[in-house]
Amino acid sequence: MARIIGGIGTSHVPTIGVAYDKGKQEDPAWTPLFEGYKPVAAWLAEKKVDVLVFFYNDHCTTFFFDLYPTFAIGVGEKFPIADEGAGLRNLPPLRGNVDFQAHIAESLVNDEFDLTxxxxxxxxxxxxxxxxxxxxxxPDWPGTIVPIAINVLQYPLPTALRCYRLGLAVRRAIESYPEDLRVVVVGTGGLSHQIHGERTGFNNTEWDMEFLDLLENDPAKLLQMTHADYVRLGGAESVEQIMWLSMRGALGNRIRKLHQNYYLATTTAMTVVLYEDDDGQGELLAFGEAA
Structure with missing residues (x-):
């Protein structure tokens, strides 16, 4: 069967892509960020990962506020990279495994997640x-992508607990797929940042470190938090952290952190962290259950 072997949490700051495309990997302002991803890339190559399941949010590129789904999944052989104003990127389209994507979509709907x-x-x-x-x-990506978009823009947003339960359901979907695939789940966004309003430029490194510790060791505490809690502690856009909880929910009870890089040089705390699924089975306790 398909199985999840690890999870990645990563920022998705658009300037990361711009800096990459302009070859700024050796620029002193960007080197700490790019160097921080190399151990993760090496691990993915070593493990020969077949599929990356991305929990991400669309920034009004594919969806707009007149029709913005709470959860959406891409099913298709390929997806183009969006031009977001800096020109078309020199990247091949993302590849998809339609059978696998369709299986996850059907499984999630049967698990009572109403998907677009x-x-x-x-x-x-x-x-x-x-x-x-x-x-x-x-010349092409080494594997396929399952894009799962989560609404973190237009209220009402899904709760932290709902995003976590989405991760649990995705794990069930993956483990019920009969083909032998090595899967890594990726949660994107955050960490602390605010890019508008009176707190523009706000960051909270202390909270970022606490969030990363809780995510690894005690995620149940994060599930009790409201959107207002995340915004107060990390800034308005840091509500994206709930997408990391989908990644965490898809991992097993025991995880092991292999790598973490935290770089605060712009308005966003740019972070990448790699977890290995240590037990390969089971789920975290649903919030409210006794140990």
Missing amino acids: VFQEKPIDHGCAAPLPLLWPHE
Whole structure:
């Protein structure tokens, strides 16, 4: 069967993609960020990962506020990289395994997640900014993508607990797929940042470190938090952290952190962290259950 072997949390700041495309890997302002992704890319190559499942948010590229789904999954053989104003990127389209994507979609609907399904729509920096730092892309990507978009823009948003339960359901879907695939789940966004209003430029490194510790060791505490809690602690846009909880929910009870890089040089705390699924089975306790 398909199985999840690890999880990645990563920022998806659009300027990461711009810096990558302009070859700024050796620029002193960007080197700490790019160097931080190299151990993750090496691990993915070593493990010969077949599929990356991305929990990300669309920034009004494919969806707009007149029709913005709570959860959406891409099903298709390929997805173009969106032009978000800096020109078309020199990246091949993302590849998809339709059978696998369709299986996950059907499983999630049967698990009572009402999904929007999209095809051949462009994927923006929510997924495409960190992807070339994780996977090589010449002449093509080494594996396929399952894009799962989560609404973190237009209220009402799904709760932290709902996003976590989505991760649990995705794990069940993956483990019920009969083909032998090595899968890694990726949660994107955050960490602390605010890019508008009176707190423009706000960051909270202390909270970022606490969030990363809780995510690894005690995620149940994060599930009790409201959107207002996340915004107060990390800034308005840091509500994206709930997408990391989908990644965490898809991992097993025991995980092991292999790598973490935290770099605060712009308005966003740019972070990448790699977890290995240590037990390969089971789920975290649903919130409210006794140990």
